Amino acid sequence: MPLLTxxxxxxxxxxxxxxxxxxxxxxxxRESYGQRLVSA
Incomplete structure (x- = not known):
């Protein structure tokens, strides 16, 4: 079963x-005030 559909x-x-x-x-x-994207 897929994790996300x-x-x-x-x-x-x-x-x-x-x-x-x-x-x-x-x-x-998506980056926002409360979080920062480290890697994707």
């Missing part, structure tokens, strides 16, 4: 047909 669906509506290209999601921890 993400499911995401985004829908767009256009008047004319469109072609879709490659999509990539880039995720990483």
């Amino acid at each position: 993400i499911r995401h669906l985004t829908e767009y509506s256009y008047r004319q047909p469109v072609a879709f290209g490659e999509h990539r999601i880039m995720m990483g921890p």
